[in-house]
Amino acid sequence: MALWGGRFSTGPNEAVAKLSRSVHFDWRLAPYDVRVNIAHVAGLRRAGVLSEAVAAEITVALKELADEISTGAFSYTEADEDVHSAVERGLVSKLGELGGAFRAGRSRNDLVVTDFKLYLIDHLLEIAHESIELVTTIDEVASKHLDLVAPGFTHLQHAQPILFSHELAKHSHSLLRDVDRMKDWLSRNSISPLGSGALAGSALVPNPEIIAAELAFQGVARNSIDAVSDRDFVAEALFIFAMLGVHLSRIGEEFTIWNTQEFGWVTLNDAFSTGSSIMPQKKNPDIAELARGKSGRLIGNLTSLLVTLKGLPFAYNRDLQEDKEPVFDSVEELLTLLPALRGMIQTASFNGEKIARGVLSGHALATEIADFLVRSGIPFAKAHEISGEAVALAESKGVEVHELIDAEFSAIDPGLTGELRALLSAEAAIDSRISINGTSTKSVTAQLLQLEAKIRGYSSWIASERKRFSGMMGA
Ligand code: ARG
Secondary structure, eight states, X not given: OOSOOTTOSSOOOHHHHHHHOOHHHHGGGHHHHHHHHHHHHHHHHHTTSSOHHHHHHHHHHHHHHHHHHHHTXXXXXXXXXXXHHHHHHHHHHHHGGGGGGGGTXXXXXXHHHXXXXXXXXXXXXXXXXXXXXXXXXXXXXXXXXXXXXXXXXXXXXXXXXXXHHHHHHHHHHHHHHHHHHHXXXXXXXXXXXXXXXXXXXXXXXXXXXXXXXXXXXXXXXXXXXXXXXXXXXXHHHHHHHHHHHHHHHHHHHHHHHHTSTTTOOEEOOGGGOBOOSSOTTOOBOHHHHHHHHHHHHHXXXXXXXXXXXTTOXXXXXXXXXXXXXXXXXXXXXXXHHHHHHHHHHXXXXXXXXXXXXXXXXXXXXXXXXXXXXXXXXXXXXXXXXXXXXXXXXXXXXXXXXXXXXXXXXXXXXXXXXXXXXXXXXXHHHHHXXXXXXXXXXXXXXXXXXXXXXXXXXHHHHHHHHHHXXXXXXXX
């Protein structure tokens, strides 16, 4: 159904209608569109534009439409241009001419931003929830491996021994930063654009604050021109999704490496791996690879929106219709990926023997030797040099540095006394890293407890925000 036409001598050319049409993707906004319209009708009633009786009739019809949309009994047709025109068609089919009364005092320009914000709030909270589920799983697996030592890598070379729990739990921290960004997004973007009209504000609804509150927004945008052209909230959300995607891609990469025959650190559950069409023996880590691969399109979606916005004139321009598909794509991909990745990690078995196997190789205890000398008063640069000499000797003998005998150590430097020996084990190296962020068992145990507390905090934030918006969600 067309929402315009009075001044036109003909309807749009077929190719134009096809180009212009967005309903096949923006139909996802339908539940939010109805909810916003219900709040708007209440605003028209308060302003005396619609009588009590007419407002009540339209509201009942909109609520019916909401139910029909949720069951699929009402949907868009080939002839609809966008979600807003489809909803109006639904209303007109119920109320006749009265069905067109509800759009007084607002424009699709402020409506579409409001719908889109509500969609994003709803789905951002869902993604936050799925991210927290993933963090919970990672922490559970980390907690189970507190006694497992592993080689820690820099430059993909053995560097220093660490607890495997520490290795796993690092992902929780990056994912929680993503959730924190979502929280921050919501606190900044909980502002309603409704009442901005096409660009100049609304002559018929003078109090958009009440409508905003009914929609659970925390305030109203203060410049109508900015409000209809602002898509910062979309770009910010797409950045958050892209960053989350990058974090998931790094998890994917790690599991892909751990799953190689060379590493053999992890065995993926059959339900969370895939086969090859030609090689019967193959069992591939496709979920981990897709986690890596999806980040490309998530970054692309952010880039696509920023390019659309760059240099765009203010107020509404039709280019802005291009803002939605990147978001729908990022949201839907993440909501598919997050549970799959969580399942993969939850059901994976970790081969402790293989993980611990190389923990001391690559002279991983060389830093312990230098730290030992520093504690006895030798400046670090000198200690570093002495430890380096020990490594060189070990290399020449084809052993690891901790395998040198006491006499060899003391021949390199008299400061390398027999007391050093007690420090030359993975466990001793790990448990000496007692800084608050370190890999000692004590530190990691405390970090995991802290993560649990953070998870509880974010979970209750998600629950309370969902409750706050529940009148609107999916209405
Ligand atoms: N489908 C449009 C969009 O997504 C709705 C707003 C249309 N406004 C207009 N002035 N043509 O942006």
